[in-house]
Amino acid sequence: MMKIVIAPDSFKGSLTALEAAQAIAAGWRRVFMDANILTVPMADGGEGTVQSLVDATGGRLMHKEVTDPLGGKVNAHYGILGDGLTAVIEMAAASGLPLVPPGKRNPLITTTFGTGELIQASLDHGCRRLIIGIGGSATNDGGAGVAQALGARLLDADGTPILFGGAALAQLARIDLSNMDPRIAETETVVACDVDNPLIGPRGAAHVYGPQKGATPEMVEQLDAALARFAEVVKCDLGKDIGEMPGSGAAGGLGAGLMAFLDAELKSGIDIVIDAVNLREKVGGADLVITGEGAIDEQTVYGKTPIGVAKVAQEQGIPVLGIAGMVSPGACAVYDHGIEALTTLVPGPVSLDEAVGNAAALLADAAERAARMVRLGTKVVVSR
Secondary structure, three states: EEEEOOOOEOOOEOOOOOHHHHHHHHHHHHHOOEEEEEOOOOOOOOOOOHHHHHHHOOEEEEEEEEEOOOOOEEEEEEEEEOOOOOOEOOOHHHHEHHOHHHHHHOOOOOOHHHHHHHHHHHHHHHOOOOEOOOOOEOOOOOHHHHHOOOOOOOEOOOOOEOOOOHHHHHHHHHHOOOOOOHHHHHHHEEEEEEOOOOOOOOOOHHHHOOOOOOOOOHHHHHHOOOOOOHHHHHHHHHHOOOOOOOOOOOHHHHHHHHHHHOOEEEEEEHHHHHHOOHHHHHHOOOOOOEEEEEOOOOOOOOOHHHHHHHHHHHHHOEEEEEEEEEEHHHHHHHHHHHHOOOEEOOOOOOOOOHHHHHHHHHHHHHHHHHHHHHHHHHHHOOOO
């Protein structure tokens, strides 16, 4: 019996990874009715990772009201995976840029406190392993807000707790962890991070990412100096040199804060997801792996889901088919990374609204067309 593993990312704006996998499976079964099909929703650590991992592991999606980047309230979500011990958190759900109106974006004052509250909520549910995606932040506070939410006291020279936000780090004189949540010490934290920017300097959090969060050139210099002060105090009080660590500048320095306060390990997002869903074990013995996402282009080879899935399949000599809503001219680069063939969602010109609105049906049709080509290939005999 043919074994097919279907492991796509979400098709942004139209289908979750699970919905995409189910649509592909439905189309494939029109041709190979008796195929053994295993659906494995995937993600690369960015938007949609919580939903994909919850779906893939039979977990639960949780909701909690937490502090938003400006100190207000927002209803955020996180996931508890099927093992009941692993929580998956997207910092953007609590501290993301879309939560702040463009006219109010100011990384001098925005905080990651809400992300810390999501971490605390997961600990309250008994989770002792955290997977944290840190893309799309509105903040530049070095993860200080996370630490504050978990009980750390960040103090100025007078022993007064500093305020929220990146600018307040300039006043930091001492870090007191005596009230830090003790459960952190028994919790493993893995962070999905696909950038290598350091915390400070020309490639650091403030210079590279500050402007997109509302920072003026003057604010960038102010934030960089404040993060340098933060790194200095962390090194002195916690014994961790975070200023130049690769990835420490991710998400406004949240990478640095998670390493400093949670002893986190930074890893490629797709690698984290591959391990979390046991993809290597699931593709074992497969005849074909199908992956995909909304767009496959020249950027796909840089840590995106289809390439991560293809590498796992390659390890076991299994061919890979990619299906995407859009395949750009530069997508041919994926052929050098384990994807044997590509096909698109739509058979001809359609409007974007039509493609999004009918994505499930179109994806099933695309999978059927691909399955028919596979069946045709098994019938072709090349005469000598």
